[in-house]
Amino acid sequence: TGIRNLGLALPTDITRLNILLTHLHLDHIQGLVFFEPLFRSQAEIVIWGPASPQASLRDRIARYISAPLSPVEVRELPCDVSFRACPEELEIGSARITAAPVAHRGPTLGYRVEDVGAALAYIPDHEPALGADLEMLEPEWISGFGLAQGADLLIHDGQYADDEYAEHLGWGHSALSHSLTFAQRTEARRTVLFHHDPLHSDRWLDAHAERAAAAWQARGGAAGTVELAREGARYEVDPATGEFALAEEAVAGGVAEDTSVPAPITSVAGR
Incomplete structure (x- = not known):
């Protein structure tokens, strides 16, 4: 929507x-x-x-x-x-796009977009841990690994808390620990957890964001490199470094709050 x-x-x-x-x-x-x-x-x-x-x-x-x-x-x-x-590969303007099937219910693709020296991986509906131990699997057996490997920004499914996953096994979505393991194994530079459960309140999500950040740092991840997607959030890439940063402006209510030209790769991530 x-x-x-x-x-x-x-x-x-x-x-x-x-x-x-x-x-x-x-x-x-x-x-x-x-x-x-x-x-x-x-x-x-x-x-x-x-x-x-x-x-x-x-x-x-x-x-x-x-x-x-x-x-x-x-x-x-x-x-x-x-x-x-x-197709598996295509070019749109200056962007090179890679598409590959990922683990979800029904025909589903994940995407990798490369432009201005940066890579964005978009895998919003994904259950790579279904019937598998992500910690132990060889990379070539991990769903979506090639799309996310070394991505500067990974937008990835993070619908469930770990204690909710057992009741939703096979639904096509990830628990927090699965998302973090996937991000760690693929060495994504920054991760945005997406596809929030509609039954989770904003207060629950705020607390979950804190849990995610703490769990990521406990794994040795850098502070501020794992967060939850927010409605209207916009990430811009610095062509000099390939680093994505959360823009101060947002797209909300159908009107962009600024009129500047967006960076070549701009991702709107929502709930």
Whole structure:
């Protein structure tokens, strides 16, 4: 749903857009029909996503963007929109993108985006510990390892506390210790824990953020390099160092609080 506010915040003179979908579960596509650039007649939008033997990407998304779930259908969108199964590697502008299947329910991709000397890994729905000991596995057997290895910013599933995981085994999401082990094994430079459980209150999440930071430092991790994703947070990369930093400004309520041009790699991470 965060894509709605992003669409409202994008300058109207941006006419070419690429959207990378990890998978088609409803919580990852329900904001599409409210993405304002889809209703700009001058916009050219390419939507990338996982291939499936069942149907094309367009047909699968059209099941949602159609009656009775949507007041408009794909064929009625004013923009020039196309749907493409994402290959293992592609280039969009100056960015090199790597896509690979990851452990989740149904066809699901994780992404690695490399540009201006920095790498961002985006694996929001991920259960790499399912039936495996992440501490002991060889790297080539760890789901998503190649995507996240040495990433300057890793945005990764961290839905559950450790004591919640047993009740959700096989649901496709990670417990805190799994997320931290994954970040440690891949040597990610900075990690943002994503895909918060909707049953967790903001107060619970604040306490969980403290637990995550303490657990990370207990593993020898640097302070301030593990945090929880926040609605509207924006991370900008320093091309000189490849380091991502949390920008002071945020995208909230559909309006960007600043009008500066974002860095080449900008990630909007939400709840």
